[in-house]
Amino acid sequence: MASKIDSSEYADLNRVIGWFIVLRWVAWAGVAVTLSAVRLRMLFELPFPVLYALTGLLCLLNLSFTLYFRTLKKGNLSRRETAAFFHAQIVADYTLLFFLVYFTGFLDNPFSYFFVFHVMLTAFIFSSDVVFVYVGALVAVFVGVFLAEYGGLIPHYSLGAGVSAGNLRQSLPRLLSLVSTLALSAYLITSIKRRIAEKGERVEVELDRYKNLDKIKSNFILQVTHELRGPLAAMSGYHEMILRGIGGAPSPKTLEIIQKADHRTDNLLTIIDEMIDYAYMKSGEELRQAKSELALRELIDENLELLEPHAARKQIALVSNCPRELSVRATRDLLKIILGNLVNNAIKYSPARTTVTVNAQREGGEIHLLVRDEGFGIEPEELDKIFEEFYRTRRARELERDGTGLGLPIVKRAVESLTGRLTVYSELDKGTTFHIFLPATEATDEQDPDHR
Amino acid sequence: MSKILIIDDDLDIQETMGSLLEAEGFQISAAETVEKGLELIESESPALVLLDVMFPEKKTRGFEAAAEIKAKYPKLPLFVLTAINREYAFDFSKEDVKADEFLNKPVKIERLVKLIRNYL
Numbered sequence: 001m002a003s004k005i006d007s008s009e010y011a012d013l014n015r016v017i018g019w020f021i022v023l024r025w026v027a028w029a030g031v032a033v034t035l036s037a038v039r040l041r042m043l044f045e046l047p048f049p050v051l052y053a054l055t056g057l058l059c060l061l062n063l064s065f066t067l068y069f070r071t072l073k074k075g076n077l078s079r080r081e082t083a084a085f086f087h088a089q090i091v092a093d094y095t096l097l098f099f100l101v102y103f104t105g106f107l108d109n110p111f112s113y114f115f116v117f118h119v120m121l122t123a124f125i126f127s128s129d130v131v132f133v134y135v136g137a138l139v140a141v142f143v144g145v146f147l148a149e150y151g152g153l154i155p156h157y158s159l160g161a162g163v164s165a166g167n168l169r170q171s172l173p174r175l176l177s178l179v180s181t182l183a184l185s186a187y188l189i190t191s192i193k194r195r196i197a198e199k200g201e202r203v204e205v206e207l208d209r210y211k212n213l214d215k216i217k218s219n220f221i222l223q224v225t226h227e228l229r230g231p232l233a234a235m236s237g238y239h240e241m242i243l244r245g246i247g248g249a250p251s252p253k254t255l256e257i258i259q260k261a262d263h264r265t266d267n268l269l270t271i272i273d274e275m276i277d278y279a280y281m282k283s284g285e286e287l288r289q290a291k292s293e294l295a296l297r298e299l300i301d302e303n304l305e306l307l308e309p310h311a312a313r314k315q316i317a318l319v320s321n322c323p324r325e326l327s328v329r330a331t332r333d334l335l336k337i338i339l340g341n342l343v344n345n346a347i348k349y350s351p352a353r354t355t356v357t358v359n360a361q362r363e364g365g366e367i368h369l370l371v372r373d374e375g376f377g378i379e380p381e382e383l384d385k386i387f388e389e390f391y392r393t394r395r396a397r398e399l400e401r402d403g404t405g406l407g408l409p410i411v412k413r414a415v416e417s418l419t420g421r422l423t424v425y426s427e428l429d430k431g432t433t434f435h436i437f438l439p440a441t442e443a444t445d446e447q448d449p450d451h452r
Numbered sequence: 453m454s455k456i457l458i459i460d461d462d463l464d465i466q467e468t469m470g471s472l473l474e475a476e477g478f479q480i481s482a483a484e485t486v487e488k489g490l491e492l493i494e495s496e497s498p499a500l501v502l503l504d505v506m507f508p509e510k511k512t513r514g515f516e517a518a519a520e521i522k523a524k525y526p527k528l529p530l531f532v533l534t535a536i537n538r539e540y541a542f543d544f545s546k547e548d549v550k551a552d553e554f555l556n557k558p559v560k561i562e563r564l565v566k567l568i569r570n571y572l
Contacts, residue, residue: 221540233465234465237465246471309560
């Protein structure tokens with residue numbers, strides 16, 4: 001029987017027990033007050049000594065329940081104890097209520113309907129088979145006592161004049177009404193409970209489905225990146241082999257052709273990164289990646305090193321300036337996205353023999369990251385559009401055929417994900433500067449000086 | 453002449469990276485599977501290992517292999533290379549990878565050679 005408790009939230013059951021005890025005190029007070037009132041006003045002739053004894057018993061019982069639950073078990077029962085305790089309470093409550101009703105007119109007493117509450121609470125706690133046993137037993141007792149009274153085997157304590165056990169035409173409908181009400185209450189509560197449980201199961205199934213989709217999505221990103229970037233890595237290698245004359249010295253025309261092919265291959269790699277980053281950002285996934293303390297200088301150097309060959313081709317100097325101890329709390333991917341996109345743009349949209357600068361420094365509570373070029377600049381009227389998805393400036397389109405128009409929107413998203421801000425200044429034919437402000441971690445201040 | 457072992461299931465990557473490094477004066481041996489690679493480390497004792505991450509049998513086989521290699525040959529320089537250039541695609545962060553360098557393919561040959569020389 002112990003396992004028949006029907007509640008997924010086991011911890012809640014201890015609260016329910018407390019609630020039952022409180023309810024029982026209220027019931028006890030109600031019984032005591034009603035009995036006293038009836039007696040004082042001499043409304044009915046009732047076996048008061050017996051009734052007072054029952055009321056006293058109810059008080060004692062609840063007192064022992066309280067002592068057991070609150071004092072002995074500190075309001076916390078194990079699963080087994082909980083089930084046993086509920087059974088004890090139900091048997092006690094049913095019995096006491098039954099005798100109270102029996103001695104106060106039995107079916108004549110409208111309070112006999114208080115059994116509905118008991119049945120509902122039973123159905124609330126236990127699974128339907130246990131409820132069936134309790135309600136079945138209750139109905140059997142009611143019918144048995146009704147028959148016994150009717151047959152004169154036990155006395156009938158009449159509530160008012162004119163109603164007696166012998167009056168079958170009045171008592172039988174009362175019995176049937178009470179019994180069917182009890183059965184219906186039990187049925188309704190157990191079915192409502194079943195429906196709630198089914199809904200809960202459906203939610204679980206849905207949740208599993210979403211978890212699964214989520215996994216597929218992550219796997220998809222991994223697979224797509226690998227499938228698209230893998231072949232390009234090989235292509236890029238073969239271009240390099242030709243350029244280096246492995247397998248024969250290339251003619252100047254071949255060199256030119258291969259350089260063009262390699263340039264478009266590099267563009268394609270950037271486009272793939274942007275599309276995948278865009279999909280990733282749109283999925284809101286970036287918020288789930290754990291941030292860590294990252295050495296900013298190392299990240300900047302790594303990023304510039306990757307782009308160095310592109311810069312070298314145009315004889316663009318890459319200059320960086322970042323204190324060695326500067327660190328930022330972020331995810332490596334997001335910083336890679338920010339720096340990669342901005343520096344790549346700076347190189348792409350600058351004339352040969354210019355300088356691209358990356359600076360980082362701490363300014364108050366913020367880390368100020370700056371990417372400056374001496375490039376072609378952005379038209380003032382286009383400046384507020386560059387962060388729109390898929391927008392490319394007229395000049396950008398002229399200078400470089402390939403491009404998604406997603407680079408800067410992705411940068412903006414990345415900065416926002418790191419709760420930073422982003423501003424841009426540009427002057428035509430003079431250059432463009434992006435300023436990024438990221439919150440500096442307080443941990444840097446609190447760290448002991450030796451640690452730096 | 454230093455020998456470099458390339459462990460990558462992509463034969464084109466073996467060929468391109470291999471020939472480019474050979475042209476730079478390195479001796480190359482290559483393996484298509486981690487198991488074969490482990491055998492070659494034992495039999496040929498290369499000076500440095502270039503290891504791929506995604507293998508047909510498992511997407512993160514390279515990360516496991518890196519840990520195995522580093523556990524067995526702690527002094528052997530190991531570069532892990534992958535075409536996947538975002539950590540979010542893996543449930544892995546750079547710090548978790550047991551390697552001396554963690555690089556993204558395609559890696560420019562100048563950069564690769566420079567890094568290799570740092571370890572030889």
